[in-house]
Amino acid sequence: MICEMCGKDAPCRAMMVQGAKLNLCPNCSKFGDSDKRNVTPGSNNGASYSGSNNAIIQERLEKRERRMQTRDIYSANGGVELIADYGEVIRKAREKRGLTAEEFAQSINEKKGTIVKIESQDLVPDDKIIAKLEKALSIKLKEAIKEGGVVGGGQKSQGMTLGNFIKVEKK
Numbered sequence: 001m002i003c004e005m006c007g008k009d010a011p012c013r014a015m016m017v018q019g020a021k022l023n024l025c026p027n028c029s030k031f032g033d034s035d036k037r038n039v040t041p042g043s044n045n046g047a048s049y050s051g052s053n054n055a056i057i058q059e060r061l062e063k064r065e066r067r068m069q070t071r072d073i074y075s076a077n078g079g080v081e082l083i084a085d086y087g088e089v090i091r092k093a094r095e096k097r098g099l100t101a102e103e104f105a106q107s108i109n110e111k112k113g114t115i116v117k118i119e120s121q122d123l124v125p126d127d128k129i130i131a132k133l134e135k136a137l138s139i140k141l142k143e144a145i146k147e148g149g150v151v152g153g154g155q156k157s158q159g160m161t162l163g164n165f166i167k168v169e170k171k
Helices: 043-067 086-096 101-107 112-121 126-138
Strands: 013-017 019-025 081-084 142-144
Touching: 086 112, 086 126, 101 112, 112 126
Parallel strands: none
Antiparallel strands: 013 019, 081 142
16 A cells, blocks of 8 residues: 555555544654544544544534625624715814814824825724714714615716616617
8 A cells, every 4th residue: 555645655554644534654654643533433532532523623614604604894883984074074173173283183193194184085084093083073973874775865866877878769
């Protein structure tokens, strides 16, 4: 028989190497443990090995199943979303307190450029910065979103549609 580790043609024994059953020659058998599944059915060693092995396999399958499930990225934030005009709200609240962008940035330990970009809505703030802004200015920047709502409040769109580009010929 051929050794599955080194490839020598020698008498081989079934051994377990890191959870895999391999046929190993006498030289390579020092790297594995004896195959406990070959123990007689009445023995406790084989049963305990099989039981623990099945438990490990089951645990890994459950982890894999959880990992492979699709996740709703919007459910993670609890149904709250940044308001649409966050930049204007932040700027008005800052000006109401009589602070320049530089003074305000210094007070919340952020860069002036970051505050300016957020106020001009060129930068969407992360949750940490949103929390700082809400606390420092005593404002709310997040709102609850409604499930299954119609975008635009059901009003007819005034913008371009596909119908504007299609030319229908009448026969």
